Amino acid sequence: MIKQITLAFALATGWTSAALAQEPISIADAKKQEFNSTVTKVAGRVTSAAQLSNVVYLQDRSAGVAVFNEQMRNGVKIGDSVVVENATLTEFGQTTGAPGTGLTQLGGSGLRFTVVPVQREEPAAKSTTIPNVGEGNEAVLVKLRKVRFVETGRFEGNRSYNAIDAFGNDIVIRIDRACEIGVNNLEIPSGDVDITGVVSQFRGAYQVLPRLAQDVGLPPIAVDTVSKSRTLDVTTWNLEWYGTADTTLGQRNKDLQRQRIRIIMDTIQADIYALQEVISDAALAALSDSIKGSYGRLFATEVTSDQKLAYIYNKNVVTPVDNGLAVNGGARAWGNGRFPFRYTFDAKVGDVTKRFSAFNIHAKATSDSTAADDYQRRKTDAETFHQYLKDFYGDANVMVLGDFNDRLLTTTTDSTLPSCYSAFLNDQDNWFATTAELERQGLSSYIGFNRGMLDHMLISNEVKPLHYRSFVESPERYLTSYSTTVSDHRPVTGRFFLNAVTSVDEETTSTQNVRIAPNPMSTSGMMEIVAQQGGLLRVDLSDATGNTQTLFDQNIAPSIQLVTIPVNELVSGTYLVRTTLNGVTTTKNVVVIR
Numbered sequence: 001m002i003k004q005i006t007l008a009f010a011l012a013t014g015w016t017s018a019a020l021a022q023e024p025i026s027i028a029d030a031k032k033q034e035f036n037s038t039v040t041k042v043a044g045r046v047t048s049a050a051q052l053s054n055v056v057y058l059q060d061r062s063a064g065v066a067v068f069n070e071q072m073r074n075g076v077k078i079g080d081s082v083v084v085e086n087a088t089l090t091e092f093g094q095t096t097g098a099p100g101t102g103l104t105q106l107g108g109s110g111l112r113f114t115v116v117p118v119q120r121e122e123p124a125a126k127s128t129t130i131p132n133v134g135e136g137n138e139a140v141l142v143k144l145r146k147v148r149f150v151e152t153g154r155f156e157g158n159r160s161y162n163a164i165d166a167f168g169n170d171i172v173i174r175i176d177r178a179c180e181i182g183v184n185n186l187e188i189p190s191g192d193v194d195i196t197g198v199v200s201q202f203r204g205a206y207q208v209l210p211r212l213a214q215d216v217g218l219p220p221i222a223v224d225t226v227s228k229s230r231t232l233d234v235t236t237w238n239l240e241w242y243g244t245a246d247t248t249l250g251q252r253n254k255d256l257q258r259q260r261i262r263i264i265m266d267t268i269q270a271d272i273y274a275l276q277e278v279i280s281d282a283a284l285a286a287l288s289d290s291i292k293g294s295y296g297r298l299f300a301t302e303v304t305s306d307q308k309l310a311y312i313y314n315k316n317v318v319t320p321v322d323n324g325l326a327v328n329g330g331a332r333a334w335g336n337g338r339f340p341f342r343y344t345f346d347a348k349v350g351d352v353t354k355r356f357s358a359f360n361i362h363a364k365a366t367s368d369s370t371a372a373d374d375y376q377r378r379k380t381d382a383e384t385f386h387q388y389l390k391d392f393y394g395d396a397n398v399m400v401l402g403d404f405n406d407r408l409l410t411t412t413t414d415s416t417l418p419s420c421y422s423a424f425l426n427d428q429d430n431w432f433a434t435t436a437e438l439e440r441q442g443l444s445s446y447i448g449f450n451r452g453m454l455d456h457m458l459i460s461n462e463v464k465p466l467h468y469r470s471f472v473e474s475p476e477r478y479l480t481s482y483s484t485t486v487s488d489h490r491p492v493t494g495r496f497f498l499n500a501v502t503s504v505d506e507e508t509t510s511t512q513n514v515r516i517a518p519n520p521m522s523t524s525g526m527m528e529i530v531a532q533q534g535g536l537l538r539v540d541l542s543d544a545t546g547n548t549q550t551l552f553d554q555n556i557a558p559s560i561q562l563v564t565i566p567v568n569e570l571v572s573g574t575y576l577v578r579t580t581l582n583g584v585t586t587t588k589n590v591v592v593i594r
Helices: 002-013 027-031 070-075 254-268 281-288 333-337 368-392 436-440
Strands: 038-048 055-059 064-068 081-092 103-107 112-116 126-128 141-149 159-164 170-175 193-202 205-209 232-242 272-278 295-299 308-314 318-325 341-349 352-362 398-403 431-433 455-460 467-472 492-496 512-517 525-531 535-542 548-556 559-565 573-581 584-592
Touching: 027 038, 027 064, 038 064, 055 070, 064 081, 064 193, 070 112, 103 193, 141 170, 170 193, 232 254, 232 352, 232 398, 232 455, 254 281, 272 281, 272 341, 272 352, 272 398, 281 295, 281 308, 295 318, 308 318, 308 341, 308 352, 333 352, 333 368, 352 368, 368 398, 398 492, 436 467, 455 492, 512 573, 512 584, 525 535, 525 573, 535 559, 548 559
Parallel strands: 064 103, 126 141, 170 205, 232 272, 352 398
Antiparallel strands: 038 055, 038 081, 055 064, 081 103, 081 112, 141 159, 141 193, 159 170, 193 205, 232 492, 272 308, 295 308, 318 341, 341 352, 398 455, 431 455, 467 492, 512 525, 525 559, 535 548, 535 573, 573 584
C-alpha cells in the first residue's frame, strides 16, 4: 500500500527515485520512537481535519496519530492520502511525571506534508467496545455500537458527555469546540446509538471525539443559508470588564481581549451589539473603530457604576434616533443605578425601514451572602420595568436584551421560586422570549463557575412576527481559551426579517424555506422547514405511484421545524415532498438510493 502511494505521488510530482529512497515507516513504528525525536516520514489517510480543533488525525493499517499543524488541518480533507515528513514526536496532555498518559502527536516547525494525488478514501471505522478503547487504538477512527448517552438536552462545544453500554461500561464522549455537533447545539440522542469518533487521550483518560452529526446518529447538518443582508441581526454580549486597566478584574491580557473581541465581531457581523461591562468610551471606540465595516457607538455615561452599558451599530443598516436611560424604580434598582439603556433607531433592510427601541439591561448579580435579597431586587426591577414599558412603549417595536444575571424560566437562587421575569413570561399577549427555548434545551451563555443561560432577549408582540431565529454563538470553535482570554459570557444573537411576509426562500413567495439533506440519501434524511409565520404545517411524502404518507401535520408557531424522512422504510426511487403552510405549498424531489 505504501509503495503504491509513493509511486503515485512520484508520477504526479516528478520526484526522482533518489528522492524516494526514504520510504515511509508505519505509524506504529513512528510512535515507538523517543519523544522529541524526528519522524522522517509517515503516510496515511486523514480521518479528521477541520472537523476538530488544533489537530489532524491520520492513520494507516498499523495505527493512528494526531498531527498538530494548523496549515495541514486547513489544507486536507477526510479521506485524503497524506505524506508527513520531518516531524517531531511529542506528547500532549500527559499527567505530570507520567509519560504515556497523553496524546501522542507529530508537530514541530519543520513539519512538511503533501497530499498524494489519489482518490479520497476514508478508512472504515473500527468496531470496538468501551473496555477495549485504549492505547492500541489511540488516534484511530472507531465505532461503539449500541451505547447510550447519560445526559439529555443539547450538546455544547468544549464539553464532555458520558456514554454507557448494556453492561454498564462507560466512556467520555468529548464534543470538541470546533465540532459541528456543539456549534449547532444538536439534540443529544436518546436510546441506543452507534457512536463513531477518533480516540484521544488526556491525562491518562481515553475519550472518543465525534466529528460530524452522523457520528452520533443524527442527520447531516442543514446550514442556515439566509444571507445577513436580508435580516436585522442583533447580538447581546457581556464583555467582562472590557476596558479596565486592573488586571485583577476580568481578563489579564487586555490587548488580547480587545483583539479577540474584534475577531469575533468580524465573524458575527451583527447590525447591533448590545454590550454590558464596558468600562470606558475610549475602550469602546478602540473596538468600534477596529472592526470591519462602518460602525458607530453609543456609551451610557449616565450609568454610575464602573460597569457600563453600550451599543455598537452598523451605520449601513441602523440610523440612530435617540437614546437614554430608562429610569424606573428606586435608589437600589438595577444594581444601584445601572438602569436599562434605551436605543431608539431606524433599521433598513432592503427596501423596508422600521423603527425599534432596544433596551440593554444588566440585572443585579447574585452573591452567596445576599442571594435572597438579590433575587427580590431582580424580580422587583423586572416588574417595575414591565409596567414602565406598558405605560410608555405599549405600541412600539421593543427589544429587551442583555445580561439578565439569572435564568429566564426559573431562578438560580431557589428552584421553588418563580422566575424573576414572570411579569414578562406571564404576559404572553404582549411579550415573547426568543431565548426561552435555548434555556429549555439546556444551553449556556454564561460559562463561568456555574454555567447557565443568563443572557436573553425579550421582544414585544409587534416584533414577534419578524423573529427568524435566536441562538448562542460559539466563538470557541475558532478561538482557543475563550473564557480565559475574552469573556465568561458567550454572545447571543437574534435575527429578524423586517417585512415578515415573504419566505426565506428567495425563489418562492411562500412563508417557508425548505432544505433537505442529504439528497440523494441512503440511510437517513432530514428536512429543515423555516416558517416565518405560524399556522397549520403539513408535510406529505409521495412515491412515483402516488402512495402518500403524512410526515407532519400540526399547528406551529414561527419556528424552525425538523422533520425526519423515514429512509429505512423506503425503496430506491424518486419521491415528492409536499410542504404546505397556511395553504401555500412548496414541493421538492427526494432521491433514495438503497
